[in-house]
Amino acid sequence: MPMKALLLWPSMPNSFWSYRETLALAGLRSTNPPLGLITVAALLPADWQIRFADRNIRAESEADWQWCDLVLISAMIVQQEDFACLIEKGVALGKKVAVGGPFATSVPEFALKAGAHYLILDEGECTVPLFLEALARGEERGIFRATSKPDVTQTPPPRFDLLDLDAYMAITVQFSRGCPFQCEFCDIINLFGRKPRTKSPEQMLAELEMLYRMGWNRYVFLVDDNFIGNTRNAKIFLRALIPWMEERHYPFILLTEASLNLAEDMELVELMVKAGFTTVFMGIETPDTDSLFGIHKLQNTRHPLVESCHRITAAGLQIMAGFIMGFDGEKAGAGERIRAFIEQTNIPQCQFSLLQALQNTALWQRLEGEHRLVDGLGTFHQGALMNFVPTRPVEQIVEEYIAAFWQIYDPPAYLRRTFQHFLLMNGWRGKSRRPTGRAEWRLFFALLWRQGVMRSTRWRFWWQLLVIAARKPRLLFDYLIALGAGEHFFSYRHQVRAQLRAQLEEVRRSKQMAGVSA
Template identity: 75%
Template sequence: MKALLLWPIMPNSFWSYQETLNLAGLQSTNPPLGLITIAAMLPAEWEIRFVDRNIRFETEDDWAWCDLVIISAMIIQKQDFRALIQKGVALGKKVAVGGPYPTSVPNFALDAGAHYLILDEGECTIPMFLEALARGKARGTFRSPEKPDVTQTPIARYDLLDLDAYLAVTVQFSRGCPFQCEFCDIINLYGRKPRTKTPEQMLQEFQVLYDLGWRRYVFVVDDNFIGNKRNAKVFLKALIPWMEAHDYPFILLTEASLNLAEDDELVELMVKAGFTMVFMGIETPDTDSLVGIHKLQNTRQDLIESCHKITRAGLQIMSGFIMGFDNERPGAGKRIQAFIEETGIPQCQFSLLQALQNTAMWNRLQKEGRLVDGLGTIHQGAIMNFVPTRPVEELTEEFIDAFWNIYEPMPYLKRTFRHFQMMNGWRGKTKRPVTMTELQLFAAICWRQGLLRSTRFRFWWQLGAIALTKPRLVYDYLVALGAGEHFFHYRYQVREQLQVQLSTIKQAKQQELLAVS
């Protein structure tokens, strides 16, 4: 079998960092871990070609060569996902699909013409698919309620990647999350009982990346790295000596719940293991909203002090914030802005609430008749796909203002500086070289923020202060400023997209009023 594995185009979004990548001479934030893991599960005798369409497009020769096309996708990729399915079918190729989006919305792929739906987790459903192929089945949907033992998951085919194109490479330690936030689909996809790999597995994966020459960011893409705290600590205690012996070749980042602040040992182990950044879903400083969405883990301690505690230990925080929860009070955007300023968090994944299919929120809103047809692309430029309890126009305009203000260059520089000044300046000693990629990015930052913009005096003063007081954080600090370049540009796109949708909504309401009158 000749299989062509395709990863669809990722539209510009919070996570794309497109402007930052352009400045660094890179092409994509990170590769599709799921798809290259599936590649490792396919029969050894198969021939495989992998194409990340964010790096390069497949050729007509690739299409002519293959017998089978395998495509994975997330919801934000659905436009290119559908186009690829349709092209494969039109060319007479068998098309198999999988990943989070078709697992949540299988009818989308079926309507586009996909022959095989390999849903849920591949360790269980890839064998079903291969057996069906061997029996000559022309179509099939393969699902499994079973949650696989990830200690049996093979190492992803990192050798298929053009590593020079990426900012970060991804690995996975665990699947699942013990919490039950109403709006989140992770527990639907992976369950509430976190399953973890062994430390030996993880060190093998790190060694593969090391041997391939990788020396930049490694994103541990768990939805909650500390879902199983005991196993996370066991892994970290094994990782620390490996990182020390290899002179800290990677910069590590991950996602974790805010209750990380409750465990001093765990925070210290993460820092000593080389973690420098953690993404945390804070969502909102409004306690009533947190209770309403069942995110009780964020109500046990003071949110701001929890953030400060994690930052002081040496971890830069990235955070998720959402507007539009039921019974949200006016001024939520201003309150989120104030929270971000007080914590100094540089990068904030701030968006309007979206109801994801088959979540508890989706099911509740469906029963209440509040879902809106035709919406549901998840990115900052999308209006909510349900009827909120506040006027949608008021909510959206409040969000536009807040998102715009958060990513004004001067406030961004100031709070990034405060955030890093708060941090413990410890970093493991490394022999990792500063490459042309970093030099290119840092030169662009100095030019834009240190010369072109009105931030010039603030930029050089802050950079000097960081270099004098926290010299080991200079690299991380400049990368954080480089990330800001993406958001300084992206906010224009978000504002324009939302204003167009708002205009359409207002016109529709005016026409309704005219029709009634």
């Protein structure tokens, strides 16, 4: 029997990836849509009626709740609060509630406690059919798990038609799943395995063609766990992508995630640049080699980190990087060492977090065995304390972290790094039609006013802008976008400091109370 399904994506709290202030200046609502949920939509029966609501864009209506027979909700761990509220509302309204996605897969007991009827876990290509079969049999509840990894060459194109494209900064697609490495704190290998599986070049080009025909012309984010996990297939795809992009005059700005060993294969870097990739996110984590060995991130120990970063940037890719504090055995001053490394490499945007033990990771299992976990689920929210007992005083770690985070996103420091980073970029850059719609012009005018007039950065802003325009004219658009991203971090650092200081005060009060009780 055809169903009426309401697909919901919960609200995101402010974080590194939310770009809340930057989006507001541009008149956009969200960084990117939920690729997993719109892929699940493509796996549902063709005769089902579907309504989709990304609650970061606009909330579903009460009429939507009354209309539907079934509610499907996906979420990441950072969305857990709204995720629980949506499950509870659906149950209270008498709707059947099915959930899936990375959070439900890692912590199924959370969704069960909230009242979800169906848990569609692991990868949807395997478990959505099991759910549909159970639904056809009239089963009222069920937990559906995969016994193998799906062949992603059979994955249907996502339902991009469900999206309000004008609301997003980027649209997401995926080439591969899985990562060959085994970093102790990472849950990717638990979710998707260590053997990267890739779509075919034909699949990828078909998805990009859909977006092209829909008129999309901003960022396309390949949200792979590690785009270069399968180097051979990545190169095959890139060689097919290059002529497609050239024929259409590079209609998209491409970005992705990759491991730092990308610097060991300059042919791969050059193919990425020639295909239209402009930015790559990399997990550097820390410049402390002992910590890298401790978390089994050996791929970051084979060559000097600064040299690897400079090679990638010089070849034409802007680096975004992830850094973490709180590893076992970490020595005092780690925050300052990370800050100094960021200044040395001139990386503008850095996802800098305190370490969290995510459920079912190797780190979680080790800390659980050592009885060092504390109440609460880990999250990548920058304003959250660690959910375990570290090997040095938590107050020391957090104060170092607050100081480093504050300095990294001090406006003059950010402008200086961004300028130096773009000056270092000497790689090939194809002639492309950069988007210059209403959102881009709004952001650029806001930049001129904020950074070029209101702030003390005004003189630095104008002379750097003139130098980039003269020496790197093809990078000018990307340079201005990078400066625009800084507006989010200039604001967000205040929130991070306030949140962590409040939590530290709670820790101190708890210790005082424990001392009084003793």
